Amino acid sequence: MTLKDTNPGMIVRIDEVGESALKQRLMTMGLIPGTRVEILHSAPLGDPIALRLRSYNLALRRDDAATIQVTQIK
């Protein structure tokens, strides 16, 4: 599944960051394979989503989240 398909409260591990214009920026912000990510919540209008990883919170759009493959670990 991708990060886009997750629900608030889930904890996932990143398997792969797919190709996109944003790929290197996503990786720079710490979204690399193996990283543990907690899904916090969506904005009121459903998009973007807020994540917690490496002890900080990051928001990104669902479309960009769809490029990231993850496995649910909790």
Added chain:
Amino acid sequence: MAAISVALTGNPNTGKSTIFNELTGARQKIGNWPGVTVDKKVGLIEYNGRKISVVDLPGTYSINARSQEEQVVSDYFSENKPDIVVDIVDASNIARNLFLTVQLLEHGIPLIINLNMMDEAERHGIKIDDSKLEKIFGMPVTNTVGRSNKSVKVLLDVFTNTRMSNYHPSQQLEEHINRIHQIQNSGLSKEKIDEEIITARYDFIDKVMAEAVTLSAASPSLSEKLDAIFTNGISALVIMLVAFYLLFQIAFEWVGQPLADMLGEFFEDTVAPAAMEAMAAAGVADWMQSLVGDGIIVGVGAVLSFVPLIFTLFFVLSFLDGTGYMARVAFVMDPIMRRVGLTGKGIMPLIMGYGCGVPAIMGARALDTNKDRMISILITPFLTCSAKVPIIALFAVMFFPDNAANIVFAMYIIGLATAILMAKVLGHTVFKGQESTFLLELPPYRMPDMKTVLLETWDKGKGYIIKAGTIIFAMTVLIWFLSNFNSDGMTEETDQSYLASIGGAAATLFAPQGFNTWEAGAAVVTGLAAKESVVSTIGVLYGADEDSVDTDDADGTADVLMKTGMATAFTPLAALAFMVFTQLYSPCVTALGTIKKETQSWKWMGFAFLYTCAVAWVASMLVYQIGSLLGFQ
């Protein structure tokens, strides 16, 4: 002894600016890095008899030159070798912050790792072993808690006592750097190399974290509890609307505008008459009296009357930004802004545009990409700023007495719709292909440092006065010249002036809009100085007594003007076309001066002027022509 050169670097939201402000106070100079709209902040201080010059580099997550800020930092380090580089690390967010640290060290830049916000880190259950960290990197590690004078003294001692040449990368760090070199020489594609390097950096950071940092489970922080209300569901929207409302009220009703009005009145009622009297008493030539009274004093007044507004707005915005709430606003508003091709961060400047375009244009600086900044700047002039309201109100009351409120509302909608449309058009033409992305850190909520808030406000206000002010002043004097001179020299009669000639020439352009009178043309020209002038010019030119034209009293002014030639000079349809034109055409000189300052380009200022006039001309023509076809008058 030469001054010690110190550079502060670090991620955004690490308290770096606060530390810089604590170090340098008001003794800082703010300029621009060459070619970009990124603030360059430097300060000179003296400590224990040593001079120390400190530069505050923009906050960045890396130095990959993907943004203006990253370019600035990257260029700085390739061109300068400061004696001391301090990397300000937010201790509560150390894992991601170390990314920049490691990247800088890979580039052979020795640095002091300063762990800031240690108190906050402890609350989050993060414990950092300084000595282990020193050993892992081979670089000195210091501690600060953000804003206390003690922290500043610690840093000053370090600056004066540390010789970076005594520090060398540890073996562990050397091994990491070797690995990076291997990747660079691996023959893979450029993208693959960059990605492998990012991964290798985080691998190294994970090892550092395992050795020097212990994380223990902490109860949900205050930030998480606040976010459950501020960024979630209906409460998020309600709180945001209240925040916008308060911002507007403070700036345009409670504090900023009243102060601006007082300053304007003081200029008009006290300074101008006093100057005129003094000049009359001294027997100064008439043209000189007019230049000073109607040109220079009005020009200075125009520049100054925006100052309280700008200071108030930026004080509130800077405060909100310091709390971390602005990031939440961007988060909540992103899906709406995205439909227009912008990002969530763009909402604030646009909202400000409903009060005044000048701070709105200045606010676009906070946006991430060139595309977002430029589009935001270029669509702001279409919004209904407070100076356009008197025009709309007067014409609506005069020509549509039964539907005035609806017409006013329609004008707001036309302005907004044009802004949205042009954002799309510009995004698909002029700025085609430039990406607009949204990847935003949601920093913990914090109490803003007041010194930082005040310095930022002062900086914005000062920048406006100096940079935009000179252009605004020059243009105001130009308009004075046009309305008081003709080819024979000075004239008392405005209808004999260059302004009337230009108005007449401009009027021929407005035949398809139905308002091709020289009075309307002249009003459009003086509206460039300030939009409020449209109402006073048109009133005076149609023979109303100057004192009876009050921009704050549409009903009263309409009563007076109904008795003049203005009532028959416009048909209701032509009046509507005129309203649409003045709603959309060129921003006032103050806004144009600000566009020049923010884009650092006369070309973009010229473009903003011409394209808004073109859009206004077409839109008002459509209103008149289609209206005529449908049988309206």
